[in-house]
Amino acid sequence: MADQPSRALVLYGDSMARFLNPSHTHLHSLASRACCGFLSLPHSPPSENEDGRIVREFAELLDASEAYNEMNKQDLSKAKFEEKFVIPTVSQRFMGMKAAIITDNSSLNGFCGHLGFTVLQLEDLVHSSLDVVKSSFLACELLKLLGFQDGKVLETRQFDLVILHVGSSKTSTLEDIEHVNGLVGELINEAQPGTGVGSQLHLSVLLSFGAVLENENSSFSVASNRHENNPELSALFPRQSYTLKEGKPRENVRKHCPMLFAQWQDAVTRKDMVKSYSFEDFKENGGNLVIPTDRCLHEIAFKLWKAPKYGA
Secondary structure (H helix, E strand, O other), X not given: OOOOOOEEEEEEEOOOHHHOOOOOHHHHHHXXXXXXXEEEEOOOOOOOOHHHHHHHHHHHHOOOHHHHHXXXXXXXXXXXXXXXXXXXXXXXXXXXXXXEEEOOOHHHHHHHHHOOOEEEXXXXXXXXXXXXXXXXXXXXXXXXXXXXXXXXXXXXXXOOEEEEEEOOOOOOHHHHHHHHHHHHHHHHHHOOOOOHHHHHEEEEEEEOOOOOOHHHOOOOEOOOOHHHHOHHHHOOOOOOHHHEEOOEEOOOOEEEEEEEEEEEOOOOOXXXXXXXXXXXXXXXXXXXXXXXXXXXXXXXXXXXXXOOOOOO
């Protein structure tokens, strides 16, 4: 446990997991330093479009699926919606935590605004698009939002948590993952052990599979044993914790194509045996195993001293 609260940066690569390859050396370097594992998601609803998937999965990440479901079924203006359905803000839920989301997805912008996030667009932050901006410049601007500047830790900061969402149907995922890989390299360089940034920056990188293909249920399964997928045998074995909520079975758990989750902070997070950012390495050697996606924000907030510890 750190002797002071961390400041968290989350890089969320939407739909990028299946495009990982050996050339993404900075992502692999991060994984070799980090504690890695999976975030399990529910199954997609029938006939869900891509925009709906992006917001729904992000709602799971924020433990706000109830708010998403309520908003999704009502055709109300913002004023009327807030009058009929009061959503606790991220600040109210996590001890005054100041949080920002950076995304170019308009639907995600609107949803996170309802949850009390400060909504920023990448072009407003760096006055350029992702495919043009230099990774070093973007890294510096993201760190400034958290009160890191010129390698120093400022007493004041705009935000405790910043989430950068990258990936949408309007852009090339192959190009996006190259940008995320470069950005991770710059952040690792800034957060070297012994530096001010390294002592307080809690960095998380999440890569999801996005829309799941029919043939991927066996290739990317997180089920640890055959009995988890066999109804007749499953009753004989204890349930895995990610399939439970408040001691009761979760009704909708997808056991394939989870989010890949790596978190790193020097001298704070555990280091496991993972050597590369890959599904196979995470499953074989990851220290975090599988946790539900809706517990991720709680896990990060704990490092910011904004929430109690989740799990062991």
